[in-house]
Amino acid sequence: MSTNQRLRPITTEIKEEHLYIGGCDMVELADKYGTPLYVLDEETIRSMCREYKSAFRNYNNIHMIYACKAMCNLAVLKILSQEGFGFDTVSAGEIYTAYKAGVDMKRVLFNGNNKSAKEIERALEYGIGRFSVDNFYEAELLNSIALSKNTIADILLRITPGIECHTHDYIQTGQIDSKFGFDLSRTDEIINLIKVKYKNLNLKGLHAHIGSQIFETRSYYDEVEILIRELARIKEKHNLSLNEINIGGGLGVKYTLEDCPPSVEELASAVTKAMKKALDKYSIEEPVIYIEPGRSIISTAGVTLYKVGSFKKIPGVRKYVALDGGMADNPRPAMYQAKYTAEAANKMNNSETELVTLAGRYCESGDILIEKTELPRLEAGDIVCVYNTGAYNYSMASNYNRVEKPAMVLVNNSQSDMIVNRESLEDLIARENIPDRLR
Ligand SMILES: *Cc1c(COP(=O)(O)O)cnc(C)c1O
Numbered sequence: 001m002s003t004n005q006r007l008r009p010i011t012t013e014i015k016e017e018h019l020y021i022g023g024c025d026m027v028e029l030a031d032k033y034g035t036p037l038y039v040l041d042e043e044t045i046r047s048m049c050r051e052y053k054s055a056f057r058n059y060n061n062i063h064m065i066y067a068c069k070a071m072c073n074l075a076v077l078k079i080l081s082q083e084g085f086g087f088d089t090v091s092a093g094e095i096y097t098a099y100k101a102g103v104d105m106k107r108v109l110f111n112g113n114n115k116s117a118k119e120i121e122r123a124l125e126y127g128i129g130r131f132s133v134d135n136f137y138e139a140e141l142l143n144s145i146a147l148s149k150n151t152i153a154d155i156l157l158r159i160t161p162g163i164e165c166h167t168h169d170y171i172q173t174g175q176i177d178s179k180f181g182f183d184l185s186r187t188d189e190i191i192n193l194i195k196v197k198y199k200n201l202n203l204k205g206l207h208a209h210i211g212s213q214i215f216e217t218r219s220y221y222d223e224v225e226i227l228i229r230e231l232a233r234i235k236e237k238h239n240l241s242l243n244e245i246n247i248g249g250g251l252g253v254k255y256t257l258e259d260c261p262p263s264v265e266e267l268a269s270a271v272t273k274a275m276k277k278a279l280d281k282y283s284i285e286e287p288v289i290y291i292e293p294g295r296s297i298i299s300t301a302g303v304t305l306y307k308v309g310s311f312k313k314i315p316g317v318r319k320y321v322a323l324d325g326g327m328a329d330n331p332r333p334a335m336y337q338a339k340y341t342a343e344a345a346n347k348m349n350n351s352e353t354e355l356v357t358l359a360g361r362y363c364e365s366g367d368i369l370i371e372k373t374e375l376p377r378l379e380a381g382d383i384v385c386v387y388n389t390g391a392y393n394y395s396m397a398s399n400y401n402r403v404e405k406p407a408m409v410l411v412n413n414s415q416s417d418m419i420v421n422r423e424s425l426e427d428l429i430a431r432e433n434i435p436d437r438l439r
Pocket of ligand 1: 067069070088111208209211212213248249250251292293294295296
């Protein structure tokens with residue numbers, strides 16, 4: 001089983017009714033660091049990285065790059081760079097974090113549909129390895145900034161391969177009606193511009209990303225076929241041998257028992273098979289492949305601990321159990337109707353359960369973390385652990401209701417280290433000013 005097919009971190013154990021991850025007692029951790037608390041299991045992250053590398057072992061020219069937007073902080077980027085990953089970034093903030101984590105900036109790619117001039121300047125100053133150029137406006141802008149700095153930017157062209165995959169509408173990106181990338185019917189136009197006008201852009205290849213939380217490897221098969229066909233077409237039409245393709249990320253994870261995402265091996269096999277077939281068909285040289293997983297690298301490694309507070313029982317309808325966090329630390333249920341699985345970290349062997357709805361503490365009726373789930377009879381002070389919160393939780397967190405963002409703790413070998421400090425009330429007002437005239 002590959003790590004993304006598990007509900008819980010790989011080091012999960014139960015000892016005397018308590019949940020342990022990375023050798024640490026989650027109940028003790030909640031007590032020591034407070035709640036809500038993001039907990040990240042180092043071994044789970046590393047094992048997933050190794051599974052990716054091992055799954056693609058038969059392909060020589062492969063570069064793994066982690067999509068920082070899933071979760072970006074210094075310690076996480078450090079671990080991933082130790083595992084040999086490069087980084088897919090989408091803002092100056094992510095690029096800066098990578099730089100400060102000491103990663104090799106040549107292995108950083110800058111992606112996004114509206115990069116600002118300032119961000120592009122920064123990226124060039126840091127010497128990042130690749131820009132994924134998303135549109136005509138950006139090509140012009142990047143070329144002029146590169147020219148003014150007397151440098152050449154190595155680029156990929158972000159294209160929309162026109163693949164529909166079965167995932168939530170908001171996280172589907174490869175279809176024709178998408179805000180990202182060049183439609184295939186426009187690639188000739190942009191390539192001509194690069195050839196005759198944009199002398200400071202060096203086109204290396206193509207980039208696509210077909211969506212997120214993908215459960216069908218068929219989508220990758222089709223994507224690779226389209227990318228290789230396009231490389232062959234470009235070679236024929238423009239006499240240009242591009243030898244890089246970036247196939248994006250998107251591999252799904254298991255949020256609930258019903259979810260059955262494919263393994264990394266299955267993903268790799270679809271990609272390698274499609275590649276072999278397409279290379280034969282179009283007779284071009286084997287390109288370098290970039291793959292840029294985010295969610296599947298980090299999701300399973302993360303859990304969030306909450307403390308139980310108040311209750312509301314509506315007879316014949318449901319029982320709400322309120323937690324001390326919710327949509328500000330995990331906006332996904334409110335935003336995408338995302339489903340999660342929870343257990344009571346201090347009542348792991350309790351067989352007497354009841355049906356409850358886990359509500360958040362924020363002032364929105366939609367702030368429900370889990371609708372109707374079987375949990376042991378909860379009391380105030382119990383610790384609830386929500387699994388698979390490593391991706392798109394911390395990175396999407398807000399200060400809604402003016403609540404301090406949680407701390408994050410990295411666990412490994414019975415050791416816990418705070419890698420993100422909890423925000424304080426002072427932090428909340430630290431960048432605010434009252435104009436003199438209001439005093
Ligand atoms: C979001 C994104 C990824 C990562 O997607 P996951 O589903 O988290 O693996 C990779 N590439 C691009 C271009 C993205 O926008």
